[in-house]
Structures are given as structure tokens and as C-alpha cells.
Amino acid sequence: MTTDAPRTAAPTDRPEHPEHSGDAGELDADVIVVGGGNAAFTAAHAAAVRGRKVLLLEKAPPEAFGGNSYYTAGATRIAHHGLEDLKDFIEPDERHDLSEVPPYTADDYAADLARVTDGRNDPELTEVLVHEAAPNLRWLQSLGLKYRLMYERQAYEREDGSYLFWGGLHVGNVGGGEGLMHDHVRVAAELGTEVRYGQDVTGLLVEDGQVTGVTIRRADGSLEELRAESVVLGAGGFESNAEWRREHLGEGWENAKVRGTPFNQGEMIAAALQIGAQKAGHWSTCHSTQWDAFTPNNESNRELTNRLTRQSYPLGIIVNTEGRRFVDEGEDFRNYTYAKFGREILRQPGSVAYQIFDASLRPMLRAEEYEMPGITEASADSLPELAEKIGVDPRALVETVRDYNDSIDLSITWDPTIKDGRRANTTPVKSNWATPLTDGPFYAYAVTCGITFTFGGLKSDTHGRVLDASGEHIRGLYVCGEMLGGLFAGNYPGGSGLAAGVVFGRRAGTLA
Structure with missing residues (x-):
């Protein structure tokens, strides 16, 4: 999959417009969608298949298309009844x-x-999400998006050559996030949606209590107005805004690495709040994961995208720069813990930690994440040598590993495909998948906090209609994707973000 601009797209940068592109009362589109990721494009498709004239405005230039969704693995959490229930819309294998x-x-x-x-x-948003995610993936597949089982991320190969999937997250896009967004752009063009890139949307137009369009700041600083019957906001959270991160997430969050698009600055959240939209969601928490700490260009990397994550940590241990463990690496399948462990690393000295594995575990690490070019990896034949290489006190690391090894209940069979209950009864406990680290060479991977998206956003009903402080719908205004607050707080189940973008994007686009 290439990483350059979208293969099939409607016009990108526009020539200079007058302050309003039509006569008084004339609409530039029936529906304006602000944003350029999975949720925004899904909303655009839903409006376009109804025969609506859709204009999608993306702040990024065409070569940086795809929003946060481009940087994902494409994993999408849906309810299903097993493999036979999935075969009608996933690629054969x-x-x-x-x-x-x-x-x-x-x-x-x-x-x-x-x-x-x-x-x-x-609870109301949850009820819609869990029941509509699967049928909406089938709908997108009918439009031309492609899905598959995620063998390399969500299954272990057993000794007999069979595969067992785990963790409730089984389906993803062909080509990952890149494939997802290339497919979305192609489908949008096929449906007649106009896509404009480099569009700095700064505010919302309101007339008689109804949103009637948007304002755009041109390159020369002047403002342009675009009008429509409805506006759908799908422009992401505020994770790329260091000032907002510090204000809402707390001190130190300005140092987090931005995993995805650098264009999610929170402007459209601010624009909606300015016209009276109500806040929703957990503004002080976010999706944050373990991220390569020292590889050059480890923010918004369009070549490596999701490969800078380090998500095989349940197999080994994580220590801070003092050589001490600080989380339960085996608390649950990584699908249910990875989005919060970045936060725990940010709290450690220097906001850096090290994932530690031995030679027996190294072959089980995800190849796409632990064998990427220029990875921050250290290895040594002994633990003291490894500690010296990563700048950790050798005595502290050896003591931590010895205490961990000695506390493991070896009477329980180790099995990474289930929550096996094989504990390390130390502090903190490791609840599952504890196995002694004894065989050299030993490996260490430096990780820090990588922020994915923020959980605070706008209040809406279950159809994406933005609500004001009194709970009334702001006529003409809809929200979807990471801007929609209320589904997540502190943590989230892996793959539910893309699923929510699909579900509430389609709902918003169906009404807009």
C-alpha cells in the first residue's frame, strides 16, 4: 500500500473564492462534512447515497489525507456469531x-x-454501537470497502497449525488504516462527493438558531463562507494541541508523542462550543498507548503509522528507568489495556519505560512492530549487560526480574490465547501469562506515551444531533467520530473507535 496522496479524489485545493461562492440564499452543498477520517467519510457516503449534494472539507493537504484513521491498523470491533457469520463480507483466506x-x-x-x-x-450510545457496528461494516463493504480477519494481530497459531482468535477484536480493513482511507476516498468520488483539501474551517454560520454553513480562513487571512442545509462535524479531537492537552489532561501531557494526524487541534470543538453546544465525555482522559520512545520521526509518521506501537507487552514485563515494574502487564488481553498504559508510562521518571523479554519470548513478538526499520531495541546476553545498555541500574533490574521469576505459579499452564491465570504474585501482580525471564539474550524496547485521541467532545443524541445546554438539538448541526463525547472514559476496548466512527457517521449522514 502506498503512502502518498489519495489515488482517486475529487478536486483538492481550490482557487480563490469570493466571500460567498453563490448568490444570496444559494447553497454550496446540501451537506457540508468537516473532517477527513473514517467517520467523516462515512457520514459523507450516507448523505450521498440519499442523493444529497455533499461537500467534504479537510484541513490537511492532499498528501496528508486520511485523518487519524490513516494511522490505525484498521481494526474494527463488531459483534458477531463466529467465523461463519463473518464470511459474507470479509475477504476469503x-x-x-x-x-x-x-x-x-x-x-x-x-x-x-x-x-x-x-x-x-x-448507555444509549453504547446500545446503538454494539448492535449497529456489524451491519454498518457490511454496508460499507457493499459500497467498496474491504475487510479481512486480522491474523497477524489477533490470533495465535497453535501447534497443530490452526489459529485461535482472541480478545473480541477480529476484523480489520485490507491494507490497514491506509487501505481504509484509500477505499473511502475512492468511494466518495464514485458517489459524487466533492472533497476539498487545505480547508481551514474556523467557525460555524448560524441564522435564526440554525447552523447554515461554515467559515473558512484563506491563505491570505480573509474569510470565506460556505452554506449548506446541514453541517456534520467529524474533525477529530484535540490530541495534537499541546496547550489543550496540558489544560484538560494535566501537566506533562504536553510531552506526549502524537501518533496520528497533526491537524486535530480542537478548532471545531471550540467552534461548536462557541455557538452553545454542550460538552460530553471524559475531557481529562484519552487513548494513549506504548510508543517507540527514541526512533527518529516518531510522531505523525505516515510511512510507519501504527508500527511504532509496542503491543506484545503482555508476554513480558515493563520496567521504568529505575528498573521497577509499575503495572500489571497481564491484567487483561492487550485489547483492553493498551489504550491506558501510555498514561502510566507518562507518569514514570522521564516518561520512558522498557519492555523486557527473553530469548524464548522474542519470536512471539509482533513482527510488524518489533522488526520495523530503526527500532529502538537493545539486547544482551545477560540482564546486567542489558541494564547497562539502557541506562538502568543493573542491580535494580536483576532484583526485579528475580522477584518476578520466583513469584510465578508454575503449576498453571502458560497459554497466551486465553486469560490463563498464571500469576506472578509480586508487587504489582501480573495476573496472566507470567513466564520466567531466564534465557539470554535478553531484549529491551524503549517506550513512551503515544496519544491517539481524546475522549472529551460534544454532546449529541444517538443520531449525532448536537445538543445545547438545555438538551435541545442545534438545528443543522451533527457530530461523529472522535468529536462525539460520551462513549469512552479512561480506557476503551480496542477497535471500538473506528466502529463508533462508522456507526455514528452513518447515522449523522443519514439525517443531514
Whole structure:
């Protein structure tokens, strides 16, 4: 998959416009969509298939298209009844006959959302998400998007050559986030949606209490107005805005590495709040993961995208720069912990930690993440040598590993495909997948906090209609994607972000 500009797109940069491109009362489109990721394009498709004239405005230039979605692995969490229930819309694969894909019900999905957010998820939004994610992926597939089983990320190959999927997250886009967004752009062109890049949308037009369009700042600083019957906001959160991160997430968050697009600065959230939209969601938390700490160009990297994550950590241990463990690496499948562990690393000295593995575990690490070019990796035949290489006190690291090894309940069979209960009864405990680190060479991977998206956004009903302080719909204004607050708090189940973008993007575009 290439990483350059979209292969098939409507016109990109526009020539200079007059302050308003039509006569008084004339609309530039029926629906204006602000944003350029998965949710925004899904909303555009939903409006376009209804025969609406759709104009999609993306702040990034064409070579940086795709929003945050471009930087993902494309994993999308849906409820299903097992492999036979998925075959009608996923790409065929010769491994299917050798694969076990456990069912993942809507009840499972809802329970996972409530569990990992400590019950702070909006129940009405959750109900819609868990029931509509699967049919909406089928709808997108009917338009031309392509999906597959994610063998390399969500399955382990067993000794008999079969595959067992785990963690409730099984389906993703062909080509990952890059493939997802190339497909979206192609479908938009086929449906007649006009896509304009380099569009710095600065505000919302309101007349008689109804949103009637947007204002755009031109390169020379002048403002242009574009008018429509409805505006759908799908422009992402504020994770790329260091000032907002510090204000809402807390001191130190300005140092987090931005995993995705640098254009998610929160301007459209601010624009909606300015006209009376109500806040929703957990503004003080976000999706943050373990991210390569020292590889050059480790922010908004369009070549490596999601490969800078380090997500095989449940197999080993994580230590800080003092050589001490500080989280339960085996608390749950990584799908349910990876979005919060970046936050824990940010709190450590220097906001850096090291994932530690031995020679027996190294072959099990995800190849796409641990064998990428220029990876921050250290290896040594002994733990003291490894500690010296990474600047950690050798005695502290050796003591930590010895205590961990000695506390493991070896009577329980180690099995990474299930929550095996093989504990390390130390502090902090490791609840599953504990195995002694004894065989050299030993490996260390430096990680820091990589921020993906923020959980605070705008309040809406279940159809994406933005609500004001009194709970009334702001006529003509809709929201979807990371701008929609209420689903996530503190943590989230992997793949539910792209799923929510699809579900509420389609709902918003269906009404707009």
C-alpha cells in the first residue's frame, strides 16, 4: 500500500473564492462534512447515497489525507456469531478452514465497554454501537470497502497449525488504516462527493438558531463562507494541541508523542462550543498507548503509522528507568489495556519505560512492530549487560526480574490465547501469562506515551444531533467520530473507535 496522496479524489485545493461562492440564499452543498477520517467519510457516503449534494472539507493537504484513521491498523470491533457469520463480507483466506473465531455478542461488547470505562460510557450510545457496528461494516463493504480477519494481530497459531482468535477484536480493513482511507476516498468520488483539501474551517454560520454553513480562513487571512442545509462535524479531537492537552489532561501531557494526524487541534470543538453546544465525555482522559520512545520521526509518521506501537507487552514485563515494574502487564488481553498504559508510562521518571523479554519470548513478538526499520531495541546476553545498555541500574533490574521469576505459579499452564491465570504474585501482580525471564539474550524496547485521541467532545443524541445546554438539538448541526463525547472514559476496548466512527457517521449522514 502506498503512502502518498489519495489515488482517486475529487478536486483538492481550490482557487480563490469570493466571500460567498453563490448568490444570496444559494447553497454550496446540501451537506457540508468537516473532517477527513473514517467517520467523516462515512457520514459523507450516507448523505450521498440519499442523493444529497455533499461537500467534504479537510484541513490537511492532499498528501496528508486520511485523518487519524490513516494511522490505525484498521481494526474494527463488531459483534458477531463466529467465523461463519463473518464470511459474507470479509475477504476469503485459505486459513479460514483452520481458524477458530469465538463468537462475540452485543452483550459481550456492551459489557467490555462498561468494564474498561468503569461504567462511565453513555448507555444509549453504547446500545446503538454494539448492535449497529456489524451491519454498518457490511454496508460499507457493499459500497467498496474491504475487510479481512486480522491474523497477524489477533490470533495465535497453535501447534497443530490452526489459529485461535482472541480478545473480541477480529476484523480489520485490507491494507490497514491506509487501505481504509484509500477505499473511502475512492468511494466518495464514485458517489459524487466533492472533497476539498487545505480547508481551514474556523467557525460555524448560524441564522435564526440554525447552523447554515461554515467559515473558512484563506491563505491570505480573509474569510470565506460556505452554506449548506446541514453541517456534520467529524474533525477529530484535540490530541495534537499541546496547550489543550496540558489544560484538560494535566501537566506533562504536553510531552506526549502524537501518533496520528497533526491537524486535530480542537478548532471545531471550540467552534461548536462557541455557538452553545454542550460538552460530553471524559475531557481529562484519552487513548494513549506504548510508543517507540527514541526512533527518529516518531510522531505523525505516515510511512510507519501504527508500527511504532509496542503491543506484545503482555508476554513480558515493563520496567521504568529505575528498573521497577509499575503495572500489571497481564491484567487483561492487550485489547483492553493498551489504550491506558501510555498514561502510566507518562507518569514514570522521564516518561520512558522498557519492555523486557527473553530469548524464548522474542519470536512471539509482533513482527510488524518489533522488526520495523530503526527500532529502538537493545539486547544482551545477560540482564546486567542489558541494564547497562539502557541506562538502568543493573542491580535494580536483576532484583526485579528475580522477584518476578520466583513469584510465578508454575503449576498453571502458560497459554497466551486465553486469560490463563498464571500469576506472578509480586508487587504489582501480573495476573496472566507470567513466564520466567531466564534465557539470554535478553531484549529491551524503549517506550513512551503515544496519544491517539481524546475522549472529551460534544454532546449529541444517538443520531449525532448536537445538543445545547438545555438538551435541545442545534438545528443543522451533527457530530461523529472522535468529536462525539460520551462513549469512552479512561480506557476503551480496542477497535471500538473506528466502529463508533462508522456507526455514528452513518447515522449523522443519514439525517443531514
